[in-house]
Every structure is written in C-alpha cells, then in structure tokens.
Amino acid sequence: MNNNSLEIATLGGGCFWCVEALLQQIRGVDKVISGYSGGNAPGKPTYKEVCSGLTGHAEVVQVSFDPSEISYKDLLTIFMTSHDPTTLNQQGGDIGTQYRSVIYFHNATQKETAEEVIKELAPYFDNPIVTEISAAETFHEAEAYHQDYYRNNTTQGYCNAVITPKLAKLRKAHSNKLKSVST
Template sequence: MPSVLTSPSPPSLAFVFCSLSHAPRTLPLKPSFFLRNSKPLSSFPSSSPSPPSSTRPMSWLGKLGLGFGSRSGISTEASSAIAQGPDDDVPAPGQEFAQFAAGCFWGVELAFQRVPGAIKTEVGYSQGNLHEPTYEDVCTGATNHAEVVRVQYNPQECKYEDLLEVFWARHDPTSLNRQGNDVGTQYRSGIYFYTPEQEKAARESLEKHQKVLNRKIVTEILPAKKFYRAEEYHQQYLEKGGRFGFKQSAVKGCNDPIRCYG
C-alpha cells in the first residue's frame, strides 16, 4: 500500500479543484487500510440490492492467487499479462480514443463530457496488474490501477491538444498520488497515449506547463493499456446526481463549477 504523503500546500495555480466540503456518505465501517481515502468505498448505490453471494466478485486476494487460489484458472502471471496488454477496443469510425488519469474519475469525466467533439466518455481502471479488477480491488492500492477516463472524440471537431488543456486544468499535476484528500496510487496523474502523435503532443504539453509552475510535474506519460470499464453506477456519476442527487450539467461548453462528489 502506498504511504500517506505529506507535502507543502500546492502553489497558486489556475486549476479547478473539487469541493471536498461535503459530509461523507454514511457507510459501514471499513478496514483501516481504506480510511486514507475520502472518496467513499461503496459496492452499489443504496437503491440497488447487493448481488447474490454466488455472483459477487472474488476477493482481490483470490484473484491474485493469494489465499483463495486463482480465478477461473488464470494464474497471477497471466492476469498481469492481460492487464498490461494494450487497449484493444476500437473507437467508432472516424473517431479516436484518449485516456487520462487526474484523481477521482467522477469530476474528471464530467469535465470531458462538456468538451465539444467529445462523443463518449467512460470511467474505468487501467495501468494495473490485475485482470478484471473491481472498484474495491483498486481501492486497496495493491493492483496499481489508476482511475482513468477514456474519451472517444472526433478529431475533426476536437483536437487532442484541447483535451490536454482540460486535463491540466482539472487537477494539480505536481501532487504525487493524491488530489485533495484522495490519497493513493489510483489517484495519480497520467496521460496514456494511443499513437506516437498523441505521445509527442503530451510531452510537448507537459514541457509547456512545467515552464510556468514552480513545482515539478509528476504526471506519467505511458502507452494506453487495457481499459476496464468501471461499474455502471460510476458512469456519468455527477450528471446522474452524485451522492446527494443534485444533477450537474454535461451540456457541451458548460462551465458551471464541478462539485466533485455531487
């Protein structure tokens, strides 16, 4: 598990940060290794019944082959190899994928939903070492997944550079493995490219932003790896109302402040 980081207050930046002033949702007591994250660890919304025990996901320890055996006969090595493979999903004709990690994926997704030319957004997990991870798996910090947003966009309407600007504006890229009170490797900053052109644009963009910051940018720039779509209740979470039921606009061009947890 990553240790809790302590660092000086972030520099005065023109970034949009999530509001973390809301009281947390009442949840059952969690093991102590979950308490470092302010983002609630929930399996399903209260309106949805828990899945039958026979269909519940196996513990991450079991899926890693630690204590409960490997899942479906997949060894630890094979699970990691699958998870570390490239994202082999195919975007719609004439469209492209982009993938970003910038802290809690709820607010990040809404920011990209509002971009003209962004056709579809999905939140999920990537860059880890476990095949088919669940939210609970990722929250342990043991799988090394990042919470990511995958954007499918029309390059005729939206440049990749435009998406990069939204990415930089949405979070503090100088904060290692944390955004606000959300702490852990799953909240790291990352740009995951699909093409050499995306990689070049990402590195040039990082260099440009580093020149105006007085702290080192810790954003990782790596090839996009297998994308695991998060549970359905995470998808368009804030547009659907978030934890408090207050829907936030995903209309293209909307610049209303984003309440990260709803």
C-alpha cells in the same frame, strides 16, 4: 459526430468521477467512460480492489472525441489544467496510486503531443509536473454505478464539494471549448 473519425484518449487525474464530469462538457467529446488501467492484477479489477491500492491500476476515463472539433492537444491542455498534475499519487483528499495523474497514449503522435503539452504548461505551475506518460494498456470499464456519476448524483456531498467547483473553474478557463448546451 461520425464514429469513424473518432479517436480515443485515456486519462487519469484523480477520481474518475471528476475527470468524467469535466470532459463530458467539452465540444467534440462524444463519450466518456470511467474505468481502470495501468495495473498488474489479473482479471478485471473491481472498484474495491483498485481503491485498496494493491492492483496498481489508476482510475481513468476513456474519451472518444472528434479531432475535427477538439484536438488531442487542446483536450490534454484542458485535462492538465483541470486537476493538479504536480501532486504525486494524490488529488486533494484522494490519496493513493489509483489517483495518480496519467496520460496513456495510444500511438506515437499522442505520446509526442503529451510530452509537448507538459513542457508547454510546466512554467505555469509552482512545482514540477509529475504526470505519468505511458503506453495505453488494457482498459477495464468501471462498474455501472460509476458511469455518469456526477449527472446521476449532483446533490451528493462529494459532487457538491469537489466536482461542482471544478466545473465552475472549467467554464471560466475554457468557455470557448464547451458544448453549447450542458450535458
């Protein structure tokens, strides 16, 4: 991939370990970094601070992708269908504002695309989509042990119970968008 042609997407859909593991599988995705965004606490937040729910940050991933291989619209469609965008501040057992569904747009085109994808997908959900669409704010990279979490901890309980089934769903629903070799 030519790094000069890469674009950035910042997305939150519950625990960043799940979103990171899913998006790393997508053809055209160069890098996925887990982190925090959207909060109002000064300085760089820690995982413990974000988990308290007091900083206002969401667990997010920052995705570098090649738009000649995966469009932003397709990336958002995969993201939106890989978590429950209809539950406010919750994904499964993960509850709190840090687990909100959010798309942080980096330009006007991304904002328009996010609005379009949500409008197109809304009829496929039983409940209204509550995904926040906001301008990208400062992205704080999470601590090193959060990076590549699933790859480094596949036998951990949360990974087996939550992430592995999400990956199976991803392979079934979006097999035509996956990298040919699982990474």
